[in-house]
Amino acid sequence: MESLGDTLWDVVISGTGLQQSLLALALSRSGKKILHIDPNEFYGGPEAAFSLQDAESWVARVSDGTGGLFKSASIAQSESAAGLSSSRAYSLALAPQLIHARSTLLSQLVASRAYRQVEFLAVGSFYIFKPSQDPAQQPSLSRIPSTREEVFSTTAVSTKAKRLLMKFLKFVLDYESSPQQETWQPYADAPLTDLLQTGFKMDAELQTYIVTLTLSLDGKISTKDGLAVIRRHLSSMGVYGPGFAAIYPKWGGLSEIAQVSCRAGAVGGAVYMLGTGIKETETAENEVKLQLTSGDTVKTRMLVRADDNPSDQTGISRLVAVVASPLNALFEAILEGAPRPAVAVIAFPAGSLSTAAAKASEYPVYLSAHSSDTGECPVGQSVLYLTTLATADAKEVLERALDAFVRTTSDGQAAQVLYQLQYEQLAGSDTSGVEGSIFTFPAPSSSLSFDDHTLEPVREAWKKIMGEAAAEAEYMAFEDREGAMDDDDAYE
Structure with a gap:
């Protein structure tokens, strides 16, 4: 089996926020070599959902200044917290958009x-x-x-x-x-x-x-x-x-959609690594070299990441x-x-x-x-x-x-x-950016209802990765996989 460094990846996707995860879904039947990483130990990025224990860990990270676009996080419990159930009985959403x-x-x-x-x-x-x-x-x-x-x-x-x-x-x-x-x-x-x-x-x-x-x-x-x-x-x-x-x-709003999308990516052959971020990025002609926090060095034709720089x-x-x-x-x-x-x-x-x-x-x-x-x-x-x-x-x-x-x-x-x-x-950039072989998604929307404009950069990134093949492929339209479950009424 080839190591990470021996493979020239078609795309490395950094982060498992909603946009990155939907991109993984869109590419799940493409046959591309995809490495999907996230510096967090959880899926969902800014759209994650947390147990009580996970929320404590997240607050600590935000307090340490490593929370990206999040700041001033704190937790308070009633003096008599006997009414709280176990940590895993909760799934608190960072992005509870309808x-x-x-x-x-x-x-x-x-x-x-x-x-x-x-x-x-x-x-x-x-x-x-x-x-x-x-x-x-x-x-x-x-x-x-x-x-x-x-x-x-x-x-x-x-x-x-x-x-x-x-x-x-x-x-x-x-x-x-x-x-x-x-x-x-x-x-x-x-x-x-x-x-x-x-x-x-x-x-x-x-x-x-x-x-x-x-x-x-x-x-x-x-x-x-x-x-x-x-x-x-x-x-x-x-x-x-x-x-x-x-x-x-159910189970945490957009976080659930992100996780389902990542599962589709994994079924399609993408390699997933949580707790792995990017330390250094070196660009060359038609290729990006990445030094990962895991110690691995990988090469990819394209890097897709999210913007976590606050705006005014x-x-x-x-x-x-x-x-x-x-x-x-x-x-x-x-x-x-x-x-x-x-x-x-x-x-x-x-x-x-x-x-x-x-x-x-x-x-x-x-x-x-x-x-x-x-x-x-x-x-x-x-x-x-x-x-x-x-x-x-x-x-x-x-x-x-x-x-x-x-x-x-x-x-x-x-x-x-x-x-x-x-x-x-914090608010961030509301536009995507392309610089050579690096595609940057805009910051997540803070809207209370899902904004379909969020989907446009995902399709834009998909087209760039697919190249000429995008003209013949039908975006986000897949036939059932062999052995897939029968149609169910998904809306209750």
């Missing part, structure tokens, strides 16, 4: 047959947190109606607001047609709220309902981008079943919490025949929270509540992922949002917070 049913990612997973190895769960309702104007009363959560049936049945908005909402929802589904473009084109690059206020006469509350559906981290999404995102949400409703527009991969753009601050409650009220099917959702999304609009110094929150906070059905925590508990743009007050704002949420969803007594993981994720 995936809309109309996403190109799902089409590629189906065409490549990789979907059979992933179990998908329904993402349920979206809510708005409403602080109480009366200190004696509890704040509340208001469900956002996003279908015709929900608009008619909701009691959260007035009759006039329902008419405006129905008019807008109908408009969005056909917003690219010539007559509709005349309405929104003058506002294309302006905030979506300008169109909602001026073009549709919506008040601030109704505008918040609409903007929340975009999952915009700053609440200032442009009209052209906002309309595209909302139409994706509306057109995704009912694709895989009634009552939901998005799905979430604003990153995100995240708080992951485990609570001792199943939060059953959030995970109820709202339509007859709909599956029980495993995820619910709650938005805290800008200004709805305040710090101890009475400073109002500058940006929205989004809380994604996950039931034990996701496999991320034991039965009887839930995992909460809270996200906001990174500011000097972000950490405190997230803690305030967590406290407000558990009190709002309690029935007389707030659910106990058993565990908290906090960290910041």
Whole structure:
């Protein structure tokens, strides 16, 4: 058997983040000689999912300055942590992104047959947190109606607001047609709220309902981008079943897709080495020489890696919490025949929270509540992922949002917070780079829903590796391997 150094690899892929792993999937039937390495001892990179013990090790690495785009990571447990189960009972995701049913990612997973190895769960309702104007009363959560049936049945908005909402929802589904473009084109690059206020006469509350559906981290999404995102949400409703527009991969979100993709790469003949990074890179004509941390020296026609250099753009601050409650009220099917959702999304609009110094929150906070059905925590508990743009007050704002949420969803007594993981994720380059035989993926997206633009650099790298053969190959479309399982319904 040839050693690593004796082989001229067609490609060395560094890192097992989602993009690198999808590239391994795309190349899994190519017959190329592929070496796939990762300096981490786990799969998934910035999209990894951790047990409690793995999370501790990761926090230590971030604290040592070897966490790439992550910083300021910390863990806190309740004084009485008796409610926590064993470490492996948890799978806490670094990138808990929901995936809309109309996403190109799902089409590629189906065409490549990789979907059979992933179990998908329904993402349920979206809510708005409403602080109480009366200190004696509890704040509340208001469900956002996003279908015709929900608009008619909701009691959260007035009759006039329902008419405006129905008019807008109908408009969005056909917003690219010539007559509709005349309405929104003058506002294309302006905030979506300008169109909602001026073009549709919506008040601030109704505008918040609409903007929340975009999952915009700053609440200032442009009209052209906002309309595209909302139409994706509306057109995704009912694709895989009634009552939901998005799905979430069980066992840790995008981490599961990354691992399934790497398994496909291994079945296709790729060699995998965890705990192995690159110490030195030496480029020559049509070849890259790599000195690995394992002590091996390898040669490859192409190196594909990820960008982990921070940019000057604003990153995100995240708080992951485990609570001792199943939060059953959030995970109820709202339509007859709909599956029980495993995820619910709650938005805290800008200004709805305040710090101890009475400073109002500058940006929205989004809380994604996950039931034990996701496999991320034991039965009887839930995992909460809270996200906001990174500011000097972000950490405190997230803690305030967590406290407000558990009190709002309690029935007389707030659910106990058993565990908290906090960290910041810095922004990086949003474009791929090619320098000779080295291809660099952009930094991972911090969006709360999967952005299909993430897939474009993967296909770009695939074309470069495949060369002329790319013109005759069908991208991410594979026949069943011999002995593959029968088709199953992958969506639950």
